[in-house]
Amino acid sequence: MIRIEPRTDGARHLTYGIPILSAMIALALAAIPLVLSGAPLGQAYYELFKGVFGSRFAFSEMLTRATPLIFTGLAAAIAFRARLWNIGAEGQLYLGALAAVSVGTGVFDLPAYMLIPLILFSGCFAGALGMAVPAYFKTRFGADEVVTTLLLNFIILIFVQFMLEGPLKDPMGLGWPQSSPILDQGMLPKLMERMRIHWGFVIAIVIALVAQFMLSRSTWGFRLRAVGENASAARHAGIKVRYTLMSAALISGALAGLAGVSEVAGLKGYLTSDLSPGFGYTGIVVAMLAGLSPAGVVVAALFIASVFVGADSMSRAVGVSSYLADLVVSTALLCVLLGGFLARFKVVRVKSARSLQP
Amino acid sequence: MQTQTVLSLNGLTKSFGTVSAVKDVSLDLKQGEVLALLGENGAGKTTLMNMLFGHYLPDQGSVEVSTVDDQMSPLPLGDPQAAITAGIGMVHQHFTLAENLTAFDNITLGAEPIFSFKRHKAKAEKKINDLMQKSGLVAPLDVPISALTVGERQRIEILKALYREARILVLDEPTAVLTPQEADTLFENIRSMTAAGLSVIFISHKLREVLAFSNRIIVLRHGEKVGELATKAADEGKITKLMVGTEASENKRSPAKPGAPVLTLESLCVACPSRRNSLKNVNLCVHASEIVGIAGISGNGQSTLAELVSGMTKPDSGKIILDGAEIEANEPRTMIEAGVGRIPEDRHKDGIIGHMSVAENLVLENCEDPAFQQRSILDWSAIRRRAEALCAQYDVRGPGIDAPAKLLSGGNIQKLILARVFESNPRLILANQPTRGLDMGAASSVAERLLSARENGAGVLLISEDLDELLSLSDRILVMRDGALTETASFERNAIGLLMAGDAA
Numbered sequence: 001m002i003r004i005e006p007r008t009d010g011a012r013h014l015t016y017g018i019p020i021l022s023a024m025i026a027l028a029l030a031a032i033p034l035v036l037s038g039a040p041l042g043q044a045y046y047e048l049f050k051g052v053f054g055s056r057f058a059f060s061e062m063l064t065r066a067t068p069l070i071f072t073g074l075a076a077a078i079a080f081r082a083r084l085w086n087i088g089a090e091g092q093l094y095l096g097a098l099a100a101v102s103v104g105t106g107v108f109d110l111p112a113y114m115l116i117p118l119i120l121f122s123g124c125f126a127g128a129l130g131m132a133v134p135a136y137f138k139t140r141f142g143a144d145e146v147v148t149t150l151l152l153n154f155i156i157l158i159f160v161q162f163m164l165e166g167p168l169k170d171p172m173g174l175g176w177p178q179s180s181p182i183l184d185q186g187m188l189p190k191l192m193e194r195m196r197i198h199w200g201f202v203i204a205i206v207i208a209l210v211a212q213f214m215l216s217r218s219t220w221g222f223r224l225r226a227v228g229e230n231a232s233a234a235r236h237a238g239i240k241v242r243y244t245l246m247s248a249a250l251i252s253g254a255l256a257g258l259a260g261v262s263e264v265a266g267l268k269g270y271l272t273s274d275l276s277p278g279f280g281y282t283g284i285v286v287a288m289l290a291g292l293s294p295a296g297v298v299v300a301a302l303f304i305a306s307v308f309v310g311a312d313s314m315s316r317a318v319g320v321s322s323y324l325a326d327l328v329v330s331t332a333l334l335c336v337l338l339g340g341f342l343a344r345f346k347v348v349r350v351k352s353a354r355s356l357q358p
Numbered sequence: 359m360q361t362q363t364v365l366s367l368n369g370l371t372k373s374f375g376t377v378s379a380v381k382d383v384s385l386d387l388k389q390g391e392v393l394a395l396l397g398e399n400g401a402g403k404t405t406l407m408n409m410l411f412g413h414y415l416p417d418q419g420s421v422e423v424s425t426v427d428d429q430m431s432p433l434p435l436g437d438p439q440a441a442i443t444a445g446i447g448m449v450h451q452h453f454t455l456a457e458n459l460t461a462f463d464n465i466t467l468g469a470e471p472i473f474s475f476k477r478h479k480a481k482a483e484k485k486i487n488d489l490m491q492k493s494g495l496v497a498p499l500d501v502p503i504s505a506l507t508v509g510e511r512q513r514i515e516i517l518k519a520l521y522r523e524a525r526i527l528v529l530d531e532p533t534a535v536l537t538p539q540e541a542d543t544l545f546e547n548i549r550s551m552t553a554a555g556l557s558v559i560f561i562s563h564k565l566r567e568v569l570a571f572s573n574r575i576i577v578l579r580h581g582e583k584v585g586e587l588a589t590k591a592a593d594e595g596k597i598t599k600l601m602v603g604t605e606a607s608e609n610k611r612s613p614a615k616p617g618a619p620v621l622t623l624e625s626l627c628v629a630c631p632s633r634r635n636s637l638k639n640v641n642l643c644v645h646a647s648e649i650v651g652i653a654g655i656s657g658n659g660q661s662t663l664a665e666l667v668s669g670m671t672k673p674d675s676g677k678i679i680l681d682g683a684e685i686e687a688n689e690p691r692t693m694i695e696a697g698v699g700r701i702p703e704d705r706h707k708d709g710i711i712g713h714m715s716v717a718e719n720l721v722l723e724n725c726e727d728p729a730f731q732q733r734s735i736l737d738w739s740a741i742r743r744r745a746e747a748l749c750a751q752y753d754v755r756g757p758g759i760d761a762p763a764k765l766l767s768g769g770n771i772q773k774l775i776l777a778r779v780f781e782s783n784p785r786l787i788l789a790n791q792p793t794r795g796l797d798m799g800a801a802s803s804v805a806e807r808l809l810s811a812r813e814n815g816a817g818v819l820l821i822s823e824d825l826d827e828l829l830s831l832s833d834r835i836l837v838m839r840d841g842a843l844t845e846t847a848s849f850e851r852n853a854i855g856l857l858m859a860g861d862a863a
Contacts, residue, residue, distance in 0.1 A: 219725050219734045226722065229713045236668060236700070236708040237722040238691035 022335030051313025071259035072283025088149030090280025096257025099126035127257015135249030200262030447519025617646030626676030651832030699784030712764030769800030
């Protein structure tokens, strides 16, 4: 008979060890499908590595891929810290992108120093609005935000498709359901010549550092953590729980909205309904891998982006499906969740019927 | 009465941490007997029965149950399934029914084999109907539990135990939620069941029903068996004396010299979902340099009163006046700013944030204080310096100020809360069960802090189930019963005990 007991020794080294170990295990477990598909194992891993670190271009591609993941990872991390389960970053990302093309494609013909902030702000606002609705229903009526935010994703995606078929459709787009391109001066400048990496990455890093500072040093972060860890005691101590939850919700939504802005105004230039290959959902994995720490989000996003970019190049070189990347990411999440459980509890072997004791 | 013993508990002992809940309690139960287990809250009645039923594993002692052929055999401890198989049925104070299932499903739930395609409903229904006829416990079977009255739910709970062939029935405060009429019916039914051979242990602190319906009475106090007597030989005075004890409580107080009123509650009413916990027209005044004790059996509105004074609940009507000013928006923040220090009843749920550090928990209520933040950026070195000082001053022991607060022991968590409360120099201190679950050392340091706050001119509202604590600390004692307060004329234990039980003339 085994029994599960809470750990009392507060294993600090596990906080860092578990995510790293989980990432390694997930990568190692990818060997199983690789072998099953008959790919040469050594070469496959080599190509995966080379796809990320093999050249300046490869590395910049990885950073480009990591940019939206940092934003959505931060969105999830900040909401989750307050125990607000925002599963709707995907939808909020599209709202942000929609706002970006709404103001950035010619309605306002402004110089860059005004248009770029306007686009960024509109994206934040739209994303925050997308999260404000479920957060209001949660704090006011107790509606489960997991359900509302998740389902809103589909509603928002259909709304985006409607906008792209209708009001926002590019008249020059040869009938494709896509928006007009963002004005040249509205685009986030590139960081390096002939590479796709753009200023969105820098913004993401800066925001991650600010978020890290705010969470650990500001009174707002203090209250947010208090509400997340024990809302009842926080309320008893005079912290305004609803207000704090609402602030976390708005910031979370705004960050997810920025992910959409950065993809549209930094990379693609126009909006299509397949802008995001699930960045919003992957952001949840990033946040969990990072242990909900904003600085950790950057590291986790780089890892997951590496897996995706590396798997693409591996798939081209040895002919295995690039869906392997999804497998690695999912396995990493499972490992982190299991590891988190092992960090909080220990499994003890016992002999008698004592296991029934509470 | 038959003399066949059906159950015997031998020297059961259980402690939680350093607090011993039950100390060396032995008892025998005869067939067809109604045994009343009497005692104040926290006397160990429920803990004892939970050990019998296998919810808790005793530290020491054993349980023997008669088998079908009247032999006594030991019961494996810590195993509810074994207790059920041995014919012990328990009806908890808080029912364990699935509200969305029908009464029939609740009774058969868990008693059906897992690997069977048919439910044999007709057979089960016949058995239940037979039981209902025999015991007189009648309740509709095919409606969801949520549609039943409390009395009907309790009958379903008892039927559930009988359906599992219980020969020994344990009822934990069966009448706490019933109207007097429902209670009378219940005891009539119990009578007819015991006549048919069932043995019953019921836990109660209502003297009237204990005297009217039991055969034998066992009194517990502070986890120990302090008396056992046949009901015929008992009377209210005798039992009350056993329950509340006779030892003179040590009076640690200096003479009372109350100052101006600090807290005044004027005809306050708060409606709660549970009627007994509602406040009905409560008037109360706590003066400076005064400790006002609130006695009473738990669940009579004390927690609602505490929530009100902490700012967690808003009154439906009436006034809360602090230092002469009426409190308009009754929020925790307003109460803190008005100088109310709150020691919550459930210190783990409301008092601390377990995953945050000791230092963080110490500034939980005043992180906005300019001493700890500039422009909303926390000054961690100031916070940590203060935490070090407070931990030394209030003797909070643990793995250090950066360790999560949940790693502290119960007594140290309480000292942490005391440090937070007393450092804000409160005008009024609300102490709700401040020593519950604490060992002697921690409990006496809480008492000292409360007395020194009184010396320094604070008003203290002390809510406690521990009569000894109230008698030794309070300047005045009010008894809360059914949401209303009655001031006691004397500090005589029996008088207070009778007011608590509501049996006073």
